[in-house]
Amino acid sequence: MSGRDSFILELIYFAVGCAALGIVITFIMVYICQYFGIDIYKNTWLLLVPLFLSIALNITIIELYRKYRKK
Numbered sequence: 001m002s003g004r005d006s007f008i009l010e011l012i013y014f015a016v017g018c019a020a021l022g023i024v025i026t027f028i029m030v031y032i033c034q035y036f037g038i039d040i041y042k043n044t045w046l047l048l049v050p051l052f053l054s055i056a057l058n059i060t061i062i063e064l065y066r067k068y069r070k071k
Contacts, residue, residue: 010065011062014058014061014062014065018054018055018058021054021057022050022054023050025049025053026047026050028050029047029050033046
């Protein structure tokens with residue numbers, strides 16, 4: 001596999017991993033809302049927290065990977 005294809009494949013792995021982590025964070029958020037008795041239907045903005053965390057984590061991992069990968 002060439003260098004460019006390898007890099008694109010690694011970016012896809014990062015995206016899939018962060019999406020899976022976002023799903024886990026969403027389940028944790030729903031559990032926390034249930035535990036504290038927060039109505040998730042009235043506070044749907046709470047479901048945006050895992051989305052933004054996942055996107056921010058993906059961008060951070062990609063930037064750190066670009067900075068520290070071997071050239």
